[in-house]
Amino acid sequence: MMSNEMGFASFRSQMKLSKEEICREIFLHNSDSIKIRKEGVAVRNLSRILDAALKLCNSKGFSSMSLRDLSRESGLSMGAMYSYFRSKEDLLRMIQAQGRSVVLRVLGRVTEGIDDPLLKLRRVIQAHLYASEVLQPWFYLSYMETRNFPRDEYKKSIEAELFTENMLIEIIDSGQKRGLFKSMDAVLLGAVIKSMLQDWYLKRWKYYKRKMSVEQYSEFLLNFIESSILCDTRV
């Protein structure tokens, strides 16, 4: 379990979100589509491929990224790449599945054992922002390409979106029941909070240009939301 206050740095080190860690998990979970057997080689090349793929997908979109582009950017030949995935679509599926599992793990961990709705709300908001800060290219890709996913992946992606939102809604609901939050439409509130969380990774260029840090954004958001939903506690 985590301490009460959570800075971005400590978040980052506590959740295992390093590139290598993630590529190793991908390697382990995809032994059927990955033909390479040596873990060291596989992890190194997977890391190159994923970096390249996320970079290209983020700048031009998945369907505009050709595998020739990807080959150039990753430094591997076409043939070599095809030892790591069966098809372009398969590559997308691998990336997606891994990202989803990381996000679910993070959100589960930060709320574990916390009861107070306000604290829980803060935690979820902060964790979501921090996670999307570390994995920005993944979040962006996931958001922008969902509609192009094959049926299966599409459904899972939508479910994940609704999962986070429901987490927010439930917290709001319990806060209202205990008289801590003003009564207002919890579903809509969950939806708009989600959209503000997403803005952070969707408009990265804007916030970057304004030299805004994730901690500043997080603080602003918490204040903004709280000043709207908290019951007035003055005498």
Next chain:
Amino acid sequence: MMSNEMGFASFRSQMKLSKEEICREIFLHNSDSIKIRKEGVAVRNLSRILDAALKLCNSKGFSSMSLRDLSRESGLSMGAMYSYFRSKEDLLRMIQAQGRSVVLRVLGRVTEGIDDPLLKLRRVIQAHLYASEVLQPWFYLSYMETRNFPRDEYKKSIEAELFTENMLIEIIDSGQKRGLFKSMDAVLLGAVIKSMLQDWYLKRWKYYKRKMSVEQYSEFLLNFIESSILCDTRV
């Protein structure tokens, strides 16, 4: 100028946003790329092409939409379509330019002659939501494809995004200077309001499933924002 209260229906009729009206303007502004001379024919076919293009782009994205798809969906042959645009990219440019000009016109009109910051804020928020309700496919396309636009169009698209945001920021700023709004970071506030406006057209499926109307969403948003930014007026 408009009346104080603005329902969705009256908004729709006051702004000229009918498909035909818009296609006629496209025809007039693109006499260089459109080879057809008879207005009647041109407007009818443009309307088919645009409907089909927006539908396909919204479901699979611009780059995944082939011109053969478009030909099938619009009912025109490849050859015929090419009398209406010079290239696939050209088609996108036409759609974009027209949409931008409509949005700017709408936002200009609803704020014209209004001084009170709170009213002005309400007007902009409402008009943005209403406009994106009528032109949802255009807004969605514009958001999702901006990064694929050629340099020129890309810049214009970003400018338009910042234009709306600046409108919000200036209103907030003037409200704060007059002591009507709490003091808080106006730039960030503008950004998150924008993101909540965008959620309406980006997640249409979600709100549709929840049977939410644009007027309900608009009312919720106004309450939410006002309860966070208005200075306490009690004695």
Next chain:
DNA sequence: GTCTATACCAGGATAGAC
């Protein structure tokens, strides 16, 4: 495990008949 060479197809675009 990795590369090069190549198969094969779908995409955008156009010419020329009607």
Next chain:
DNA sequence: GTCTATCCTGGTATAGAC
């Protein structure tokens, strides 16, 4: 003004040498 037939590039994917 519209359609059909065709061109050619560039896409995904694979076979087989190293």
